[in-house]
Amino acid sequence: MSTFPCLDFDLKTPACIEWVSNDATQYLVDPDPQRGRVMFESRFSNETSSASFQLHCPVRVKGIESQSHIICLIHTSSITSVDYNENPELPEIVRKKLNCKAIRLHLEFCQPLDLIAPAAATEPVQPRKRLSGQAFDSLRSLAKCSALDIYIPAREVSQTKLTAVREAICRGDLKPLNADIPALLASLYGGSGGKVVNLSAPRDRPSVPSNDEPPSYADLEPPPPPDDDSSPHSKDKPLLPDTTASAGSSKTKRRRLDDSSTSSDVDTCRDIWDTLYHMREEMQGLAKRVEHLEKENTDLREELDELRASCDKATDAVESDETALLEVHEELDELKMQVDFLAQGGLSSDAEDHIVETVTNSVLTHILDGGYNTKITFEKS
Incomplete structure (x- = not known):
């Protein structure tokens, strides 16, 4: 069995994804919520000479109250080429998002990526918010590509490890770390499980031929207003309005608007509560840090007082020793004078x-x- 001592490639780091679709460059940079980050995760087992590569995109899906994420599984056995550039020219959108020196990994593969969603998501898997819908559009396009670039911070991995990964994949020495797909799916999302999905277009999109690409969420427009002028009745024969039908129709329309407004309000409140929750965690962390710094400051003050007391004692001892030394010098001088006098025969x-x-x-x-x-x-x- 071959081993790779340099291929310690276990990491999970923020990333920006770039690929080409219909002769246009596409990016997966902003997830939902925007404070989240698209992540690139790689794992390696030296014992089995196997590895796995995944992309994680935070999104909000229907059927799950809290935020979740879609996993893009890159099959290790399908990777045909890997290369890297330590000093790439960063696109503006990537430079702003990572805000650091980055490495570009270029991957080519013969099998499309698999998109994995939480098992609890309702079928068909749909986004809960417009921003998640835009992320869905990017993921849907990404799943069809055969090559992509992954930008990651340069500090996360060394050139030696990147070279080892490239050589191992080019030789075909790496095996899939999770060859058992059902077991892999069961272990995802904290053990609650995941499922391979095919992200479908929104229900309110107009029907299009199967060979045409459906419009993105960003291109959707609201439906046209109802035509009040059309009526099955003749203009020459006016009819009395049906108050019962009008009232029922009005109530039905109002109820739909209320439901939509309520759903929007719930999402807004949920976002606010999520933000407040994270702010509370940050404040608690800051409070603990301030408490730790105050305690450290108190300890430093006590240590400084002890050092000052020791310095004062040392200063007093030095002054006393200097006085005693001066007295000894005086006695020695006097004794020397007497010795000199006696040596000359004097009394x-x-x-x-x-x-x-x-x-x-x-x-x-x-x-x-x-x-x-x-x-x-x-x-x-």
Whole structure:
């Protein structure tokens, strides 16, 4: 079994996707909600020499209250070519979204991407909001392409790993990490499961021939107003208005408008609550950080006070040692002077008095011991 020591290619990073459809360059950059990010995920197993590559696009789908995402599964065995550019010329939309130095991965494959949605999404899978509808349009086009470019931050992966991935795929050494598709689908979305879907056009789109591309969500226009002038009755034979039918029709139309307005209001409220929830999480995180910084500041202040006290003690000890050292220097200087004086044969007055006193006492003691009655006077010269 072959192994790839350099192919540690496990990452999940923000990405921007570029491909060509009908001779026009398309991008998948802005998901729904816009604060979300399109993600590129790759995983690698050295034991089985297998890998997987996925794109994640946050969207809001019908049947799921919270935001979710559509997974674009790139089949490892279908990749025919991989290349990369470390210094690509970034399109303006990519540069603004990533806001950093980026690497462009170029993939070509012989099998279209599979689009996977949460198993709880209603059939057919439809977007809940207009922005999700635009993301659906991009995903629908992306699923039909045979080549794409993936822009990712350059800091996420090294040239050595990219070269190892390219060589392994070109040699055909990599196997699908999740060859068992049913098991893979069951493990997605936190264990709630996913399903392969074919994103259909909205229900309110006009019918078009099967060989024509349906219009995008951004190109949809509201239906024309009803024609009030058309009437099955003759103008020459006026009829009394049917108040019951008019009231029922009015109520029915009003109910539909109310339902649409209620749905829009619910989506707006949900967006507001999502925003408030994330703001609350950020505020809680900031509060914890401030508390941590305050505690760290208190600890630093205590440590600074201890250092100041130690410095004061050290300063007092140094001053005391300097005083003692000065006294020792003075005593040494005085002792040196006395030594020099004695070395030159001189005697100090104290030494002379001590010698005279010693000799006098010695002579007197000798005379007294010898019995002599003699008076001897010594004069100091």
